[in-house]
Amino acid sequence: MKRLNGTIHLSTSDIVGHLNCNHLSALDVRVASGLLAKPDHYDPLLEILRERGYRHEQAYIEHLEARGYKITVIEGFDITEEAVEATIEAMRKGKAIITQGALRYNRWSGRADILKRVEIPSDFGDWSYEVIDTKLARETKGGTILQLCLYADLLTDMQGVAPDHVYVVAPWSDYEPQVFRVADYAAYFRRVKTAAEVAVDQGSDSITYPEPKDHCTICRWRNQCDQRRRDDDHLCLVANITKNQICELQANGIATTQALADMPIPIPFVPRKGSPVSIEKAKAQASIQVQAREAGELRYELLDVVQETVLAVFEELRPCIRSDHRHSRAHGFQGQPAQALRNRCPQPDIELLEGKGHVLPARIPKVLHVPRQIMRSDFTEPNRVHIGLVLLLESVNRSHRLPRSFGGVSVN
């Protein structure tokens, strides 16, 4: 996103960003308008993914070369006047494959991985171009389709004819592109594109909040957004709370974790959606988190084991975990026992962590079934996860019961 001559110009990453989070668009508008500094963000994992993506793209281009295609590369990274002109020139000459083509029309622009000549007439002659994108993901996401639809939209304006199809090349596909018909997604694309433009035109006046999204884990704004939620003591900090529950609570004047922890039981309102019991569960969770926060230590509550739940599976595995405690680290679960544990695990919602490759404290079993919620929870640093697991195991072994939650994390 950039402001040029008083207008904010958008790129393919902005449409995907808006699809993921409207707060992201609002923050980027403020940066483009000079009201906010761009976040200083470095994520080594993202760097690795970028590098792998680049290698996959290069491998596909080499594959095309090996099949006899001549490759025309548009140099540079930005969408400059020169890069757009060079792309139009290559298209006018009817080049077979153009990589990193710079596309622009009105306020939208983007760099397409690959433009491939097809024998369909356009303003350039008896040929035109379609877009191929290389992606690492095993499944093509909605954001990828939108991005490709935007390239197709820009191409339509540049070559005078709409591409029929766009293509995605995944690493597992043996370089066989997946085909997507542009017309099938056109209405959806127009809707999201218009929404992104409206959000940008609202500028810094738009009121958004950093509600947690899947995209937060890779978002450059994640530190700022996380801090804002913590400063606000927002209800989304309560482990396992749902969006519906947050809406119900906010509608009834309960807007912070502390307020939820302090809420009397029975709850003083009738929820329009969901049951009072589920709200009471959220309140119990908030209470233990507030207690842990005030005490400055991890807290947990013990629950009876309920059959057919994750806890029941944990209970079933407890003898294995305890037996591992009796062994030294050198005799931890390995090979066949690990497989045996995996075979015994009847619930797909359980993750198996293996010791190899993990740096674990001495008393942590090398193989352990952990409810997914633990790994996804408030524990953002690996060490806190490990410490939490030690406490969990100690509580299991000491009391022969399973905790409802620890460190503010529900495990049921």
Ligand code: SF4
């Ligand atoms: S961190 Fe999450 S809430 Fe914040 S801008 Fe990014 S996606 Fe949106």
